[in-house]
Amino acid sequence: EKAPAIDWLSCLQAVFHPMPMNLSQPIVVHDMDYLRGMSQLIQQWHNERVLHIYMIVCLVGNLSPALDSQFQDARLELSEILYGQMGSRMVPAERWRKCLTDTSTFFEPVLGQMIVQEIFPQQTKKLAEQMFSEIQDALCDQLDRVEWMDERTRQGAKARVSRLQVELGYPAHILQTDKVNLEYTNLEIKEDTFFLNVVACLKILRENSYLKPLQHHSQDKWHVSPWSVHSYYSIRHHMVVFPAGMFRSPFFHVEFPSAVNFGAIGVFMAHELLHAFYGYVLPGGCPTCNRSALQKSIDCLVGQYESYGFEVNGTSTLLENTADTGGLAIAYQAYKNWQKKHKEKDLPEIGLSHDQLFY
Incomplete structure (x- = not known):
């Protein structure tokens, strides 16, 4: 009623196919003013070709990267006409990079399984788990020496460490070949039809992404591919993720001295672990703590980073600085243990000592 120019049910059924949609389903609308304004524009342009042309331009823009250089050149020329100087900067990625990106996007579970089996053997996983456990223990020991924490908060923080979900290397389901194959049941790839292959892959990717929310126990909690070099902490799942790509030289190797492993991947581990405690240092995050002592520690860290001579706002970067500095200290203590x-x-x-190798 508020945006009547669009047949919303038909539109949503088409967009979210094969997910079933009906009029009784609640939908969260974040910006009603936008939808109302869009509805008015559609009514205004309904009898003109503006919408038709716009949809064609969007379609060409999205799919032309899967075509040859003639289409790439035409797309660039159109971008320059539509966006001026900004459009001239929209240089297409090299073909090899485009193919590599598309392959990793469309076939991430399959590639993930192959890569994990190649670069992340059980020996690596076992050592990584032992290192992370040592870092957790070092953090718990350090919590006993935090002056601004009261005992109740301290015990709560230790419980938070023990409840943490730790994902090392890869999500477990990618090694379950039968489940991986299910994602590609309706996909047909042909050797001589690259464009149609891309369209088919996009269709499967979209359908799978819409069906996953319907799974009550979705295993797709990871936001990175197994081969990426990017660890993170998930607030939603209270989980740290370290993909297999992190456990490669120069960050880690089973034959490296422990000092090197703890000084590299160990610092990353401790850094992500400390992200779980951001709430304690934010204003009002720890009402039973000694706020005066905590503020003194915060001021000290802010002053440290602002004294380096760079244009750093120590307050703005406080949370990352806390994880960096604290992570280094905890990883070092874990190494000594x-x-x-x-x-x-x-x-x-x-000619270097073990401590020098760590740093």
């Missing part, structure tokens, strides 16, 4: 239980490897003729 590890040293007590394991014989350290030496790098011959390098």
